[in-house]
Amino acid sequence: MIFNSIPFAVFLPIIFILYWTCPAKYRYIFLLAASFYFYMYLNPKYIFFLLGTAAVSYLLALALESATDISRKKLYLFIGILALTGVLALLKYSNFVIEIAGLPSPAIQFMLPVGISFYTFQTLGYLIDIYRGKYSAERHFGYYCLFVSFFPQLLSGPIGRGDMLLPQLKKERSFDLPQASYGIKLMAVGYYKKLVVAGLLAPTVDKVYDNPDSYIGLIYIIATIMFALQIYCDFSGYTDIAIGCAKLFGIELSENFKSPYFSRSIKEFWSRWHISLSTWFRDYLYIPLGGNRVGRFRHCLNLMATFLVSGLWHGAGINYILWGGIHGLYQIMETLPGRNKKGRKGKRNPFWNFFSTFLTFTLVCFAWVFFRADNLSHAWRIISLSFHEIGNLHNYMRTAIICLDMSYAYMIYLCIPVLLLIVYDYASLKMNIITWLSSKKPWVRYPVYMLFLLIILLFSEKGVSTEFYYFQF
Amino acid sequence: MKKIVLFTAKCLIVCLGTLFLLFLLNLRYEQVRDNPYSDADKFFHIKEYPDIQICNLGSSHGEYAFKYDFLAYLRGYQCFNFAMSSQTYDYDYAILSMYRDSFADDCLMFIPVSYFSFNNEVTNESEEQFLTAKYYTFLSPKFIPHYDPYIDIVTHYLPILSAGEEVVKILPFSSLSLKVFAAAPPATPSPEELAAMEAQFREKAQNRYHRHMDGKEEYFLQERIDNLNSILAFCKENGITAVLITTPYTSLYSELFSPEFKEEFHATVETIASNAGVPYYDYSDDGRFSNRLELFADADHLNDEGATYFMDVLESEIPEMQDFLLRAKPNRTQ
Numbered sequence: 001m002i003f004n005s006i007p008f009a010v011f012l013p014i015i016f017i018l019y020w021t022c023p024a025k026y027r028y029i030f031l032l033a034a035s036f037y038f039y040m041y042l043n044p045k046y047i048f049f050l051l052g053t054a055a056v057s058y059l060l061a062l063a064l065e066s067a068t069d070i071s072r073k074k075l076y077l078f079i080g081i082l083a084l085t086g087v088l089a090l091l092k093y094s095n096f097v098i099e100i101a102g103l104p105s106p107a108i109q110f111m112l113p114v115g116i117s118f119y120t121f122q123t124l125g126y127l128i129d130i131y132r133g134k135y136s137a138e139r140h141f142g143y144y145c146l147f148v149s150f151f152p153q154l155l156s157g158p159i160g161r162g163d164m165l166l167p168q169l170k171k172e173r174s175f176d177l178p179q180a181s182y183g184i185k186l187m188a189v190g191y192y193k194k195l196v197v198a199g200l201l202a203p204t205v206d207k208v209y210d211n212p213d214s215y216i217g218l219i220y221i222i223a224t225i226m227f228a229l230q231i232y233c234d235f236s237g238y239t240d241i242a243i244g245c246a247k248l249f250g251i252e253l254s255e256n257f258k259s260p261y262f263s264r265s266i267k268e269f270w271s272r273w274h275i276s277l278s279t280w281f282r283d284y285l286y287i288p289l290g291g292n293r294v295g296r297f298r299h300c301l302n303l304m305a306t307f308l309v310s311g312l313w314h315g316a317g318i319n320y321i322l323w324g325g326i327h328g329l330y331q332i333m334e335t336l337p338g339r340n341k342k343g344r345k346g347k348r349n350p351f352w353n354f355f356s357t358f359l360t361f362t363l364v365c366f367a368w369v370f371f372r373a374d375n376l377s378h379a380w381r382i383i384s385l386s387f388h389e390i391g392n393l394h395n396y397m398r399t400a401i402i403c404l405d406m407s408y409a410y411m412i413y414l415c416i417p418v419l420l421l422i423v424y425d426y427a428s429l430k431m432n433i434i435t436w437l438s439s440k441k442p443w444v445r446y447p448v449y450m451l452f453l454l455i456i457l458l459f460s461e462k463g464v465s466t467e468f469y470y471f472q473f
Numbered sequence: 474m475k476k477i478v479l480f481t482a483k484c485l486i487v488c489l490g491t492l493f494l495l496f497l498l499n500l501r502y503e504q505v506r507d508n509p510y511s512d513a514d515k516f517f518h519i520k521e522y523p524d525i526q527i528c529n530l531g532s533s534h535g536e537y538a539f540k541y542d543f544l545a546y547l548r549g550y551q552c553f554n555f556a557m558s559s560q561t562y563d564y565d566y567a568i569l570s571m572y573r574d575s576f577a578d579d580c581l582m583f584i585p586v587s588y589f590s591f592n593n594e595v596t597n598e599s600e601e602q603f604l605t606a607k608y609y610t611f612l613s614p615k616f617i618p619h620y621d622p623y624i625d626i627v628t629h630y631l632p633i634l635s636a637g638e639e640v641v642k643i644l645p646f647s648s649l650s651l652k653v654f655a656a657a658p659p660a661t662p663s664p665e666e667l668a669a670m671e672a673q674f675r676e677k678a679q680n681r682y683h684r685h686m687d688g689k690e691e692y693f694l695q696e697r698i699d700n701l702n703s704i705l706a707f708c709k710e711n712g713i714t715a716v717l718i719t720t721p722y723t724s725l726y727s728e729l730f731s732p733e734f735k736e737e738f739h740a741t742v743e744t745i746a747s748n749a750g751v752p753y754y755d756y757s758d759d760g761r762f763s764n765r766l767e768l769f770a771d772a773d774h775l776n777d778e779g780a781t782y783f784m785d786v787l788e789s790e791i792p793e794m795q796d797f798l799l800r801a802k803p804n805r806t807q
Contacts, residue, residue, distance in 0.1 A: 006623060020477050177476045184484060413638035446487065453491040454498075458633065458640050 001041040002155075003241045004195055011038065016248050024172040028146055031169075031249065035151035039115075046113040049087070053116075054141075054148040056083050057123035061130045061137040073131055080127040088120045096316035115155040117313060119148055121280055126162040128284050135163045143170050152245040156238045158256040158276035165251070173250045178438075183247025185434045188452060189424070190240030193233035195460035196417045201230040202461075204404065205372070212378045218400035220386040227372050228365050229418065232261065235274070259425040261364070264356040266330040269364060277313070281306050292335075299335065304328040314371070319379060323371040330363055417459050495631065498643055502633040505642045510607035510628075512536075512557050517611065522551050524577040524804045527797070530565040530704070531556040531585035533774055538720040539583060540780035549803030551577065559604050562590065562700030567608065567616045569707050577804060580713045581797040583787075584704060585720055586742050586753070587773075588730060589685040591697040606635070670766060671725075678726040678772035692734070693741050705749035716793050717746050717753040721762030721783060726772040752793060761786070 001008050015034045022030050040047050060080040067073045091112050098105065126147075130137050138144040146169050153160055208215050208223035215223075236257035246253045256275050263269035270278045282291075289302040304325065311324020366383070373379035390396050406414070427433055437445050508514065527550055529539040535556030545552045553575075555568050565584075576582075593601075606628040614620045627634040633643075686692075708715040719742075730738075739755065746753040761782075762768055768779030775783055787794055 017477070017481075021474075175476050175480075177480055180480055181483070407638065409641045410638040412641050412644075446490070449487045450491045450494060453487065454494055457491070457495060458498075458636070 001038045032146045035149040038151040049113045054145045058144045064130045065137040077131045084120050093316045118157045122159050152242040158254045168251050180248050183244040186244030187241050190237045193237030198230045198233040199461035201226045216385050217388045219403040220382045224365050263360050300332045303331045319370045326367040499631050499633040501643045513607040525553045526550045526577045527581050528553040529583035532560045533558040534587045534720045535585040537774040551804045563618045571616045582713050583716050591693040674772050675725050682729040715751045719755045719757045721756045722773040724763040
């Protein structure tokens with residue numbers, strides 16, 4: 001089931017009412033059944049992968065905790081990592097490896113269960129935490145299963161941590177009106193990002209990136225900026241819906257995005273973009289590799305390795321690895337001597353802030369070209385011909401406008417939601433908009449809520465139901 | 474529990490308030506919009522034709538080829554063109570079922586059979602949704618194949634929801650819906666442009682051919698054949714004289730189809746016709762049309778002049794039509 005579908009619009013209110021009317025001690029069973037139904041709605045066969053992952057990690061975590069011998073602990077952890085990443089590698093990367101090696105395609109094509117990258121990483125993180133003795137292994141299989149399969153975060157995260165999520169799932173709680181109220185508003189913001197902004201930008205992005213040979217010049221830059229906004233709205237929209245949805249059940253999930261395009265460096269960007277994944281890589285890969293507490297060369301290698309793996313996590317393709325490598329390179333460049341000093345000096349200078357934000361956004365967009373393009377030759381064409389005939393500025397712009405083939409009405413239709421998003425994200429840097437709005441008088445806030453819902457209804461794409469972009473990862 | 478009720482009530486208030494505003498905006502939108510389904514408007518006038526005597530079904534081929542001006546206005550027959558762009562046989566059948574009481578006892582019905590009739594002309598999901606949506610404006614839900622209440626709401630009851638960028642028309646500066654670089658209106662064609670017409674037709678023929686044939690391995694779908702058989706059975710039950718017909722195409726279009734395809738197509742249609750006991754006439758390769766581009770609007774659609782000529786040809790050549798015109802009295806009362 002996907003969040004932007006009619007079945008989910010029916011599913012959620014029913015589950016919400018039944019959950020809160022159910023006796024507190026049985027709520028987890030109810031939520032678990034709902035989560036399984038939610039997942040099986042996409043494809044009933046997927047449940048075997050989910051249950052298999054949950055069972056293997058549950059048993060290994062218990063074994064890890066009970067083992068007294070460090071070598072035995074290491075063995076259990078090794079088995080866990082091998083089993084979980086093995087399944088992921090087999091399902092997600094086997095075709096890629098076969099293609100790279102130039103081998104003939106296998107007779108059996110594996111299906112890739114939706115969300116497997118997310119719940120595999122969640123369970124891997126849990127096993128490593130148990131190995132490190134960060135918290136105790138969960139003994140109740142029902143609660144553990146719910147930790148792995150909790151439906152709001154199941155398909156695209158945020159990737160949860162055991163110490164944060166498990167105690168919440170076990171706690172018998174009563175309905176918290178402000179929390180639920182915040183949750184439903186956050187869901188509305190998520191739907192706005194996904195259905196309105198991402199939905200509006202997607203056709204133009206697809207048009208250019210699916211047929212790059214048909215275009216030239218400024219249109220590539222416009223499409224890339226649009227893609228940057230599309231993927232942000234698509235993914236952060238999903239996350240907002242997931243976090244808001246969990247709040248309706250009294251569960252707090254971790255924040256995943258904090259206005260990333262207002263970052264003033266790539267390092268800051270990664271502290272604001274897909275936070276649950278970047279902190280996962282930080283805690284379970286980058287720091288174990290030595291982090292920055294090693295020599296400069298080794299530090300650079302650690303950064304590059306982390307980002308290459310991050311790229312590979314996003315997709316089985318050279319372009320994704322290259323995208324990760326570019327971000328790794330950016331990070332390495334930022335660690336060069338003198339670079340940080342400048343950054344600190346410029347912190348109080350508004351011009352420098354603007355310039356560094358613009359530069360960071362440009363660098364991020366450059367990397368997105370590799371992420372979105374179908375292959376490297378398309379990416380190269382887009383990069384090399386983006387400034388074609390820029391000397392004749394009038395023609396350069398005119399060609400792009402003709403290629404966009406937009407009416408003024410469509411431009412207005414496109415610009416209003418995008419500007420609203422930029423204002424929302426910028427204001428979010430200074431304050432929590434939802435909390436601020438909730439503190440206003442009802443005659444102020446209620447019309448705003450209605451207007452916002454109206455914008456979602458009027459501006460969203462209602463023709464064909466589209467899947468969330470990040471599902472493929 | 475009290476808190477949950479309060480929360481639910483607040484959510485409902487916001488939702489109902491939004492729906493009320495939406496309803497008001499929809500009223501405004503219906504006043505200012507351009508109807509995207511204007512080709513379906515003719516069905517709102519069907520009550521003016523209580524005893525249809527001559528009619529046709531079909532897709533745009535039928536829509537363009539059958540022109541009843543002469544038969545209707547000068548000779549007084551009640552004629553109706555049920556064809557619409559990309560209309561498939563299941564929608565033809567839906568229309569027949571909906572208006573089953575509108576046909577005269579001795580009605581003559583042309584059922585166009587095009588090269589793409591036994592497959593799906595539209596393969597793009599959004600185009601299919603758009604083409605399907607127009608039937609929600611005039612057909613009752615019970616007659617609409619695969620009825621979807623969601624489409625009914627967003628296209629029929631609250632069209633503002635499917636307005637897209639057209640929604641800005643409700644704003645005061647609605648006249649801004651012009652293209653940034655609007656194309657100039659077509660001028661009278663020069664001799665060079667006329668010479669370019671053939672090239673244009675050829676290109677359109679190629680496009681149409683690819684639209685109809687690409688990506689279709691099994692071309693003659695049993696589902697479509699069954700749909701056509703249902704229509705023929707309906708005609709038999711209701712005393713309607715059915716005539717299967719393939720409308721004229723330019724040679725630029727028909728020559729793109731292989732002889733094997735045409736052979737299979739004709740064999741399929743003739744089997745259906747003989748099983749149902751109805752006649753079949755094929756004008757697809759008729760030299761009186763196929764090499765005269767001036768009779769066509771594009772590679773496979775007749776223009777007004779071509780349609781008028783086609784109706785004359787039918788009247789002079791089709792025995793069923795001649796019989797009908799001899800025995801049937803015009804139903805026009807005015």
